[in-house]
Amino acid sequence: xxxxxxxxxxxxxxxxxxxxxxxxxxxxxxxxxxxxxxxxxxxxxxxxxxxxxxxxxxxxxxxxxxxxxxxxxxxxxxxxxxxxxxxxxxxxxxxxxxxxxxxxxxxxxxxxxxxxxxxxxxxxxxxxxxxxxxxxxxxxxxxxxxxxxxxxxxxxxxxxxxxxxxxxxxxxxxxxxxxxxxxxxxxxxxxxxxxxxxxxxxxxxxxxxxxx
Amino acid sequence: xxxxxxxxxxxxxxxxxxxxxxxxxxxxxxxxxxxxxxxxxxxxxxxxxxxxxxxxxxxxxxxxxxxxxxxxxxxxxxxxxxxxxxxxxxxxxxxxxxxxxx
Numbered sequence: 262x263x264x265x266x267x268x269x270x271x272x273x274x275x276x277x278x279x280x281x282x283x284x285x286x287x288x289x290x291x292x293x294x295x296x297x298x299x300x301x302x303x304x305x306x307x308x309x310x311x312x313x314x315x316x317x318x319x320x321x322x323x324x325x326x327x328x329x330x331x332x333x334x335x336x337x338x339x340x341x342x343x344x345x346x347x348x349x350x351x352x353x354x355x356x357x358x359x360x361x362x363x364x365x366x367x368x369x370x371x372x373x374x375x376x377x378x379x380x381x382x383x384x385x386x387x388x389x390x391x392x393x394x395x396x397x398x399x400x401x402x403x404x405x406x407x408x409x410x411x412x413x414x415x416x417x418x419x420x421x422x423x424x425x426x427x428x429x430x431x432x433x434x435x436x437x438x439x440x441x442x443x444x445x446x447x448x449x450x451x452x453x454x455x456x457x458x459x460x461x462x463x464x465x466x467x468x469x470x471x472x473x
Numbered sequence: 474x475x476x477x478x479x480x481x482x483x484x485x486x487x488x489x490x491x492x493x494x495x496x497x498x499x500x501x502x503x504x505x506x507x508x509x510x511x512x513x514x515x516x517x518x519x520x521x522x523x524x525x526x527x528x529x530x531x532x533x534x535x536x537x538x539x540x541x542x543x544x545x546x547x548x549x550x551x552x553x554x555x556x557x558x559x560x561x562x563x564x565x566x567x568x569x570x571x572x573x574x575x
Contacts, residue, residue, distance in 0.1 A: 267568040270492070274562065277493055278500035280512055344545050345505035346538075 284351040284412045286339050289463035291332045296457025298328045303449025312441040314377040314389030321394070321448060322370050328452075329363075351411060358407035362400040369396060390444035391435055398427030398451050419459055426451060478567045485530045486561045490515060490523045495550070495558050498533065503547040524548060532557055 302324040311320045340347040373393055377385045402423025409417030436443050486495055493513050497504055510520050527533040532554030536547045550558065 267565045267572075271562070271565050271569065274492065274496045274499075274565075277496035277512075281497040281500035281504065285508065285511070341540060341543055343505075343507050344543050345508055346503070346545055346547060347540065349505075349508075350501045350503065 282351060282354065282411060284355050284408075286336050286352075287463075288412065288416075289460050290335050290339075291460075292456050292463055293460030294331055294335060295328045296453050296455070296460050298324065298331065299451075299453030299456055300449055301453075303445045303453055306445040306448070307441060310441060311445070312390075314385040315374055317390050317444055318370050318374045318377070318393065321397075322367070322374075354411045355408045358411060359404045362404040362407070366397050366400040369393070386440055387435055390440045392431075394444055394447045394451075395427050395430045398423050398430070398447070401452075402427060419455075422455065423451060478564045478571070481560075481564055483557050483561050485526060485532065486557060488523075490519060491527055492561075494520070494523055494527065494548075495532065495554070495561075498548060498550045499555070499558050503536070503549045506546050506548070509548065527554070530554075530557075 302321070306317070306320055311317055336352065337347045340349070340352075370393065373389050377389060380388065402420045402425075404420070405423060406417050406420030409415075409420055430447065486492055490513075493515075494509060497509055497512060506517075506520065509515075510517060513520070515523075524533060524535070528535065531551055533548050534551050536549070538545050538547070
């Protein structure tokens with residue numbers, strides 16, 4: 262009996278320690294906000310005819326920064342409301358998990374932005390408006406999958422959706438549609454519509470207090 | 474079976490509520506009161522009482538800070554608390570091993 266008792270105690274301790282490391286902030290507002298920003302940005306980019314390689318790269322990098330900043334603002338608002346520290350260990354872990362793919366994407370974008378004019382126009386266009394968004398999608402999927410180890414509720418699956426979607430787009434090759442429509446459309450679909458759909462799903466499934 | 478490990482178990486930690494608090498704090502450098510309460514599904518009074526006992530034993534330290542005009546109270550394990558928790562886990566493992574070896 263004693264071994265059962267001690268082993269059960271150890272199991273309880275292990276479970277509690279794992280639970281302590283899980284990120285508890287509600288993700289529905291973050292996903293919905295990101296989705297709304299993604300869709301609006303895609304429509305605005307299309308409407309404003311942002312079609313140059315440099316323009317597209319700078320525009321979506323800025324949109325990404327706004328979405329990221331807004332997401333952290335929402336998280337901070339939640340933690341203040343709950344009288345909990347914003348920069349908590351789980352928030353740090355999630356940020357550390359997100360960081361490598363996000364930084365890789367940012368570095369690639371800076372290089373594409375700086376080198377855009379040194380390539381032939383068609384090459385620069387394909388690089389910036391076809392391969393770059395696809396690369397962003399794959400890297401973002403890697404970031405979501407990595408964060409998913411500290412976040413419950415299907416985040417890893419969401420990451421895999423991006424990874425497989427981005428890879429499928431690479432496999433399809435260079436599309437025979439106007440680049441403006443394709444590039445902003447792909448960005449709007451993945452960073453807008455998918456986030457919005459996930460946010461709505463979370464609104465219906467996420468418990469306000471996700472302790473369990 | 475050698476009963477010594479049983480006798481060495483820290484009575485302060487060896488209580489369901491306090492063990493749960495110690496386990497959470499062992500995995501996180503700091504936790505807010507509400508985080509602990511919501512994760513453990515315990516009442517405010519229960520948590521406060523257990524935290525007080527752990528503080529008196531020197532296992533838990535309390536930090537109060539202000540963020541955005543709100544008071545945030547966080548708890549963390551002291552060095553003594555970490556040591557006591559590690560010893561407690563080691564003793565439990567010893568007990569399991571002893572019984573396995575029988």
